[in-house]
Amino acid sequence: MQSIGEAFHLALSLVLSGEADLYEIVGLSLRVSLSATVLACAIGLPIGALIAVSRFRGRGLVLIVMNALMGLPPVVVGLLVYLHLSRSGPLGFLGLLYTPGAMVFAQTILIVPIVAALSRQVLEDLHAEYAEQFRSLCLSRWQSITTLLWDGRYALLTVGLAGFGRAVAEVGAVIIVGGNIDHLTRVMTTAIALETSKGDLPLALALGIILLVLALGVNAGVQALRMTAARQAHV
Amino acid sequence: MSDLPITAVPPVARPRDEAAMSRPLLPLRVSGLRLAADGAALLDGVELSLAPGGCTVIMGPNGAGKSLLLKMLHGLLVPSGGEVSWNGTSAAQATARQALVFQKPVLLRRSVAANLDFVLKARGRDRSRRDALLREVGLLHKARQPARLLSGGEAQRLALARALATDPEVLFLDEPTASLDPASVLVIERIVGAARDRGTRIIFVTHDVGQARRMADEVVFLHRGRVAEHSHADVFFPEPRSQPARDYLAGRIVL
Ligand SMILES: Nc1ncnc2c1ncn2[C@@H]1O[C@H](COP(=O)(O)OP(=O)(O)O)[C@@H](O)[C@H]1O
Numbered sequence: 008m009q010s011i012g013e014a015f016h017l018a019l020s021l022v023l024s025g026e027a028d029l030y031e032i033v034g035l036s037l038r039v040s041l042s043a044t045v046l047a048c049a050i051g052l053p054i055g056a057l058i059a060v061s062r063f064r065g066r067g068l069v070l071i072v073m074n075a076l077m078g079l080p081p082v083v084v085g086l087l088v089y090l091h092l093s094r095s096g097p098l099g100f101l102g103l104l105y106t107p108g109a110m111v112f113a114q115t116i117l118i119v120p121i122v123a124a125l126s127r128q129v130l131e132d133l134h135a136e137y138a139e140q141f142r143s144l145c146l147s148r149w150q151s152i153t154t155l156l157w158d159g160r161y162a163l164l165t166v167g168l169a170g171f172g173r174a175v176a177e178v179g180a181v182i183i184v185g186g187n188i189d190h191l192t193r194v195m196t197t198a199i200a201l202e203t204s205k206g207d208l209p210l211a212l213a214l215g216i217i218l219l220v221l222a223l224g225v226n227a228g229v230q231a232l233r234m235t236a237a238r239q240a241h242v
Numbered sequence: 243m244s245d246l247p248i249t250a251v252p253p254v255a256r257p258r259d260e261a262a263m264s265r266p267l268l269p270l271r272v273s274g275l276r277l278a279a280d281g282a283a284l285l286d287g288v289e290l291s292l293a294p295g296g297c298t299v300i301m302g303p304n305g306a307g308k309s310l311l312l313k314m315l316h317g318l319l320v321p322s323g324g325e326v327s328w329n330g331t332s333a334a335q336a337t338a339r340q341a342l343v344f345q346k347p348v349l350l351r352r353s354v355a356a357n358l359d360f361v362l363k364a365r366g367r368d369r370s371r372r373d374a375l376l377r378e379v380g381l382l383h384k385a386r387q388p389a390r391l392l393s394g395g396e397a398q399r400l401a402l403a404r405a406l407a408t409d410p411e412v413l414f415l416d417e418p419t420a421s422l423d424p425a426s427v428l429v430i431e432r433i434v435g436a437a438r439d440r441g442t443r444i445i446f447v448t449h450d451v452g453q454a455r456r457m458a459d460e461v462v463f464l465h466r467g468r469v470a471e472h473s474h475a476d477v478f479f480p481e482p483r484s485q486p487a488r489d490y491l492a493g494r495i496v497l
């Protein structure tokens with residue numbers, strides 16, 4: 008086993024050399040997690056918006072469940088999706104198991120609650136401000152929701168980034184439903200887990216560095232959005 | 243506001259009753275209107291009749307219930323008792339034919355122009371009117387700016403333009419010029435006066451006696467959740483008939 012310093016040096020040269028294998032893994036990670044984020048937003052934002060503007064019996068319970076689901080353990084999601092996608096499962100006919108599709112599926116389920124719960128909070132605060140004006144203007148529920156979604160777009164982008172951050176960093180779900188197959192379903196987190204267990208620290212570290220840079224990038228993106236939003240008085 | 247005990251009116255379908263739609267909204271008859279929260283009567287049997295045309299100024303000390311009354315007349319709050327009848331139309335059904343300018347304008351997080359576009363589109367009005375409306379309130383040169391960066395006076399003028407964009411038959415204003423500079427106050431009074439002259443029924447809440455004198459055709463004085471006095475402006479200002487109104491105009495503290 009190399010020293011940490013040596014491994015770090017090798018890792019950096021790996022990142023900078025543009026090694027094809029490395030970037031294939033990074034590319035798949037991004038494709039899977041971005042797809043999952045887009046899908047989760049398509050599902051989670053309308054749910055969050057609808058709950059934000061609705062009052063109904065059992066609403067408190069729904070909120071508790073939604074908040075609890077935000078902390079879903081990825082391995083549990085992976086297991087549940089595995090059971091559904093496996094050949095004998097209800098969705099086995101799709102033939103998705105051990106494909107990137109299955110990974111998108113699992114990550115989407117993992118982050119829909121995050122998108123729904125966080126957007127519910129954002130939109131409810133906004134609605135508290137707008138509600139009386141909306142009623143005075145006699146807006147329909149649909150008009151209210153679309154207006155909230157549009158006026159809350161900066162805050163909602165940060166919600167989407169939070170979902171992406173969670174998806175791209177998780178390992179438990181993708182390793183179960185994707186299987187970490189080389190050149191097919193190997194993503195950054197599963198590769199890190201594998202290479203570390205094999206003792207190939209440079210590759211694991213290289214991927215770790217890229218993952219960290221991505222995380223930093225996501226946070227910088229959130230910060231930039233906040234500043235743009237503040238500049239345009241969107242806060 | 244939403245977690246307070248007073249219930250808001252759920253969003254209603256726009257009026258479908260064609261006969262009611264074509265009937266004018268005035269005269270207004272309010273009888274025995276009550277609003278209670280936590281056992282306290284905030285409005286305690288309001289009796290009020292308003293004839294078509296002109297500007298009614300609602301005055302009264304802080305907490306008298308002026309804002310609550312306005313919201314109930316506009317169909318935003320459900321009364322605990324009594325009745326509001328806009329010439330046979332209920333308050334909830336009348337909302338769409340009225341507009342309310344709140345004390346603190348709530349503007350969308352969009353440009354000035356987009357705030358008007360939004361209302362014109364949502365309410366199915368002619369969108370080419372936008373620039374004329376902006377010109378009327380002196381904001382055409384700020385059309386592209388983010389609405390939430392407007393000054394207090396400009397924001398309230400935009401809120402007024404938005405209210406006028408819906409062609410309301412009744413225009414409510416809830417202390418629209420509180421905390422505005424004198425120039426903005428006069429602009430708003432001029433625009434509201436012009437709307438009144440075009441036939442829009444104005445119901446204007448204000449604290450400012452000078453403003454009330456300038457705007458009012460008649461005055462409703464609200465005190466402790468009831469109408470203490472309802473007089474023509476020519477009567478109210480020189481010699482108010484009720485004691486609370488006399489005290490109020492004399493600058494004495496009225497509780
Ligand atoms: N949503 C509410 N729930 C309970 N009490 C309220 C609510 N809104 C206003 N009040 C109370 O009702 C009284 C009248 O309020 P308001 O109509 O706003 O007075 P004003 O005449 O100053 O406009 C005040 O004492 C206020 O505290």
Ligand SMILES: [Mg+2]
Pocket residue numbers: 308309310416417
């Ligand atoms: Mg008030």
